Amino acid sequence: MSTSEGPGPLVSTRLGYLLKHAHVLMSELLNKALAPYGIDGRELGVLLVLAGHEPGSQQQVAQRLGVDRTTMVALLDTLEDKGLVSRHPHANDRRRNVVELTETGKKTVRQAIEASDKAEREFLAPLSPQDAERFRDALQTVVTRRDQAPDGQR
Amino acid sequence: MSTSEGPGPLVSTRLGYLLKHAHVLMSELLNKALAPYGIDGRELGVLLVLAGHEPGSQQQVAQRLGVDRTTMVALLDTLEDKGLVSRHPHANDRRRNVVELTETGKKTVRQAIEASDKAEREFLAPLSPQDAERFRDALQTVVTRRDQAPDGQR
DNA sequence: TATTGTTATACTCTATAACTATA
DNA sequence: TATAGTTATAGAGTATAACAATA
Numbered sequence: 001m002s003t004s005e006g007p008g009p010l011v012s013t014r015l016g017y018l019l020k021h022a023h024v025l026m027s028e029l030l031n032k033a034l035a036p037y038g039i040d041g042r043e044l045g046v047l048l049v050l051a052g053h054e055p056g057s058q059q060q061v062a063q064r065l066g067v068d069r070t071t072m073v074a075l076l077d078t079l080e081d082k083g084l085v086s087r088h089p090h091a092n093d094r095r096r097n098v099v100e101l102t103e104t105g106k107k108t109v110r111q112a113i114e115a116s117d118k119a120e121r122e123f124l125a126p127l128s129p130q131d132a133e134r135f136r137d138a139l140q141t142v143v144t145r146r147d148q149a150p151d152g153q154r
Numbered sequence: 155m156s157t158s159e160g161p162g163p164l165v166s167t168r169l170g171y172l173l174k175h176a177h178v179l180m181s182e183l184l185n186k187a188l189a190p191y192g193i194d195g196r197e198l199g200v201l202l203v204l205a206g207h208e209p210g211s212q213q214q215v216a217q218r219l220g221v222d223r224t225t226m227v228a229l230l231d232t233l234e235d236k237g238l239v240s241r242h243p244h245a246n247d248r249r250r251n252v253v254e255l256t257e258t259g260k261k262t263v264r265q266a267i268e269a270s271d272k273a274e275r276e277f278l279a280p281l282s283p284q285d286a287e288r289f290r291d292a293l294q295t296v297v298t299r300r301d302q303a304p305d306g307q308r
Numbered sequence: 309t310a311t312t313g314t315t316a317t318a319c320t321c322t323a324t325a326a327c328t329a330t331a
Numbered sequence: 332t333a334t335a336g337t338t339a340t341a342g343a344g345t346a347t348a349a350c351a352a353t354a
Contacts (some may be wrong), residue, residue, distance in 0.1 A: 007199070007218045008206035010267075015274045016184050024171075025297065030170050039168050042344090045161070048172040054164035055255040061314065064161045068346055073314060084230050094310040095353045122168045126295050131288070135296075138289040139172040141280050143179065196321090213335065222323055227337060249330045249335040 026123050033119040037112050038082055047084065047109045048077055050101050057096040058087075098113055137148065180277050181260040188275040191266050192236055198270065200229055201238065203262045204255050210243075238262055 011017050030041045037049070049064050060131035062072035076099060079085045084105035101109065124132040165171050184195045193201070203218050216226040230253060233239045238259035243252035255263065278286040 005218055007203050007220070010202040010206040011199055011219075012297075013290075014199075014202070014270065015290065015293070016180050016270070017199065018297050019173065019180050020308075021297045022293055023173040023177045024300070026170050026173050026264070045165055045168075045171065045243060048164040048168070049161050052164040056310075064159055065165075066161070070315085071312075072346085083157070090312095093312085093354070096229070097313070112212075116168060123169060123296065126299050127292055131292055131295075134285070134288055135292040136167075136169065136172070138285055139169070139176055139280055139345060140167070141285075142277065143166075143172050143175045144291075145179070145280055181352070185314085214329070223336075224338085225322060244335095247335085251336070 016068075026119070028118060029119040029122050033115040033122075035111055037108050037115065039079075039084070039108065040110060043079060044109075044112050046072075046079060047101065047105060047112065050085065050099060051106070051109045055098050056077075057090065058099055058140040061099055068106065080107075160290065179272070183273040183276050184270060187269040188266055193233075193238070193262065193266060195231060197229065198210065198263075198266050199257060200226075200233060201255065201266065204239065204253060205260070205263045209254040210250050212253055213250075214307050215253055233259075233300075 005037075007017070027041055034040055034044060045065055046061065049061055053060075053064070053066075056073050058076060059069050062069045065072075067075075076085060076087065080087060083102055086102050087098050090098050109152040124135070127135060137139060158164055161171070181195055184198075188194055198217055200215065202204060203215055207214075207218070212226050212230060213223050214224045217266075220228075221229075230239060230241065234241060237256055240252040240254050240256050244252050278289070281289060
């Protein structure tokens with residue numbers, strides 16, 4: 001997506017427009033940074049969920065990531081093909097697949113996190129370090145939105 | 155998209171994750187706010203481009219918005235069906251369609267901008283007014299990215 | 309009867325290729 | 332031949348419905 005001329009200030013100051021393009025830009029930088037490791041941003045999300053929790057069922061992984069369990073099937077298929085995750089039946093409930101990172105997967109996660117950090121630094125480069133930190137904090141506040149206003153109003 | 159438990163800090167601190175969810179949240183708030191006027195956020199983008207420039211061809215509108223001209227066709231079809239824009243052939247080049255807001259379209263834009271402002275205030279509600287302003291400025295800086303570093307470094 | 313993983317299917321958004329009518 | 336608009340088609344990404352195996 002390139003505008004080459006810009007849509008004008010009526011559009012380019014809208015949060016919807018800004019957030020969409022910020023997300024597109026970040027995705028491009030991230031996918032470029034992850035390409036050497038053969039994964040994209042969505043797949044890194046799955047790997048990070050696996051890295052951050054005890055091994056769980058496909059459905060648990062899907063819920064944590066906020067995607068449908070049917071979406072998770074194809075996602076894990078490709079990650080398994082790449083040798084980054086393993087699936088094996090749960091001992092006490094054979095309906096479930098226990099999903100885990102392989103050794104290769106764990107190594108890839110470590111490298112991918114570094115690559116992702118680099119992409120984030122690139123994304124934030126136009127901001128001062130303090131503004132960059134404030135920006136990330138604001139994003140987290142807004143996304144986490146536990147619905148308390150900043151100073152008692154509303 | 156709801157996670158209901160969260161993907162864990164390894165994922166939820168990533169800019170890619172935060173920007174995606176911020177964009178989804180903003181889109182939901184915006185579309186809800188625009189629903190009474192029968193348009194969504196994408197369609198508002200088109201209307202705002204038309205409101206901010208002299209009447210132009212479909213292709214100019216598409217370029218300004220950063221979408222393909224084939225995408226613009228269906229977008230304008232629905233907006234024309236809703237009576238918000240009009241198409242008529244250019245006087246000196248009958249290959250072109252001149253696209254303009256109708257009177258209804260102009261009125262809708264004014265109302266939709268107010269609704270969009272309200273959705274943005276809702277989105278930014280968890281931040282202090284100063285933080286909200288900083289957040290929008292940072293977004294604009296990052297998206298506009300004319301590739302100069304903040305203070306000569308890099 | 310309910311749940312897990314799977315498959316088939318469909319829907320949205322978007323882009324590429326080919327067609328038409330003009331230039 | 333080149334361009335503007337259009338149409339048909341295809342590719343992501345995601346979701347819903349139905350099915351098999353298991354509980």
